[in-house]
Amino acid sequence: MTDLGTWLQSCGAEVDEALGRWMPESDAFGGLGAAMAHIVFSGGKRLRPALVFLACEDVGGDRQRALAAAAAVELLHAYSLVHDDLPCMDDARLRRGKPCVHVVYGEAMGVLAGDALLTLAFEVLGRHVPADAPLGKMVADFGQAVGWSGMVGGQVLDLQAEGLSADVERVRTIHRGKTAALLGACLRLGCWAGGGSDADAERLGAAGEDLGLAFQIVDDLLDLEGTEEALGKDAGADADNNKMTWPGVVGVAQARRDARELLNSASQRFSGGLAGERFAQLAEAVFSRGH
Numbered sequence: 001m002t003d004l005g006t007w008l009q010s011c012g013a014e015v016d017e018a019l020g021r022w023m024p025e026s027d028a029f030g031g032l033g034a035a036m037a038h039i040v041f042s043g044g045k046r047l048r049p050a051l052v053f054l055a056c057e058d059v060g061g062d063r064q065r066a067l068a069a070a071a072a073v074e075l076l077h078a079y080s081l082v083h084d085d086l087p088c089m090d091d092a093r094l095r096r097g098k099p100c101v102h103v104v105y106g107e108a109m110g111v112l113a114g115d116a117l118l119t120l121a122f123e124v125l126g127r128h129v130p131a132d133a134p135l136g137k138m139v140a141d142f143g144q145a146v147g148w149s150g151m152v153g154g155q156v157l158d159l160q161a162e163g164l165s166a167d168v169e170r171v172r173t174i175h176r177g178k179t180a181a182l183l184g185a186c187l188r189l190g191c192w193a194g195g196g197s198d199a200d201a202e203r204l205g206a207a208g209e210d211l212g213l214a215f216q217i218v219d220d221l222l223d224l225e226g227t228e229e230a231l232g233k234d235a236g237a238d239a240d241n242n243k244m245t246w247p248g249v250v251g252v253a254q255a256r257r258d259a260r261e262l263l264n265s266a267s268q269r270f271s272g273g274l275a276g277e278r279f280a281q282l283a284e285a286v287f288s289r290g291h
Contacts, residue, residue: 011053015070019074031109036117043097044078049070051073052189055187055208061196065130065133066194070190071124076182085100089155129193153177154179162243166248172213174244175217184209211263211283
């Protein structure tokens with residue numbers, strides 16, 4: 001296992017341990033806890049928590065200071081997956097190679113499990129960040145990134161774009177909302193938890209947004225060219241749902257070039273040192289997913 005792989009594994013173990021403490025018991029409220037755990041502990045790569053830790057380390061902070069923020073972004077991400085998979089949205093069967101929450105527990109429980117994960121994310125952030133961290137700023141930034149002008153708004157635009165003619169600016173806006181906004185927030189939250197300045201947060205947040213856009217471009221490529229076994233979910237879903245995708249607008253070759261350029265830009269925003277090296281390795285791993 002590479003050094004990056006070892007580090008990611010250690011980050012994931014720390015986050016999983018914290019989530020195990022902060023998640024409800026499986027039998028809580030008629031099995032709501034089990035439905036929540038079904039997605040949270042389904043084998044995710046914990047990329048978003050790792051970004052929180054990287055930003056904390058980039059500004060010289062101890063990553064334990066960023067543990068609550070790391071757990072919060074993973075809970076938020078889990079909620080978004082549950083709701084994205086619902087019959088009224090993408091109507092997916094599989095997530096991470098397993099049946100989706102609504103397939104196992106029913107559509108109503110899927111909606112409520114997502115709601116519970118969303119609100120638990122803010123509870124964890126509010127209760128467990130270090131006392132000297134700028135909590136109000138962190139909560140407001142997090143809420144904006146994942147709310148009507150960020151992730152939720154991007155999802156709305158994505159639904160409305162189904163079947164429309166190709167438009168690169170429209171798909172850029174969708175991807176920045178759906179994916180890049182949360183990744184930018186991950187790096188800003190980690191920065192503030194680690195004691196970084198607002199200027200540091202702006203620099204690192206921009207790196208996260210570039211990474212997020214590149215990540216979604218690569219995801220579009222995988223949906224176009226990948227298999228169900230490799231993806232852990234239905235392949236070709238974007239085409240089936242008439243989704244507007246980056247390679248659908250600019251072509252496969254240009255999409256790969258755009259992803260590479262964005263990842264290089266993101267890596268250059270780190271200040272150097274071990275955190276910068278790890279981020280560059282992570283960016284390369286993101287790009288390699290598309291090949």
